[in-house]
Amino acid sequence: MAVGRVVPNIQIRQEAEAMEESRGFYGLLGFEEVMNHGWIMTLASPSQPAAQISLMTDDRTAPVAPDLSVQVDDVDAAHAAMVAAGAEIVHPLQDEEWGVRRFFVRDPNGRVINVLSHR
Numbered sequence: 001m002a003v004g005r006v007v008p009n010i011q012i013r014q015e016a017e018a019m020e021e022s023r024g025f026y027g028l029l030g031f032e033e034v035m036n037h038g039w040i041m042t043l044a045s046p047s048q049p050a051a052q053i054s055l056m057t058d059d060r061t062a063p064v065a066p067d068l069s070v071q072v073d074d075v076d077a078a079h080a081a082m083v084a085a086g087a088e089i090v091h092p093l094q095d096e097e098w099g100v101r102r103f104f105v106r107d108p109n110g111r112v113i114n115v116l117s118h119r
Helices: 016-029 075-084
Strands: 002-012 031-035 040-044 053-057 067-072 087-093 100-104 112-118
Touching: 016 040, 016 053, 067 075, 067 100, 075 087, 075 100, 075 112
Parallel strands: 002 053, 067 112
Antiparallel strands: 002 067, 031 040, 040 053, 087 100, 100 112
């Protein structure tokens, strides 16, 4: 299985200005918006597009906001490996309307990891 990218997810305040403030702050470091669904926004480096950070108020289709996202080439194989290892699946494997297939798993330190592949 190959990892395509790893993106930290930072949970931000629910207020409308929180996204704008965060975009401005990380923009000072050179990040630019590459995706925005209103509840999650991803910023990336124009010179290194895989260098990304996501800011989210919450996760609209899952019970918790993940701490980290890991994009893999085969999310079904990743899910099967986690289940076989007895890992705690926090959010079931499912297709999302924005073009990803994903599940959440809890790591040994209690962090929730969003494991995904683009469809």
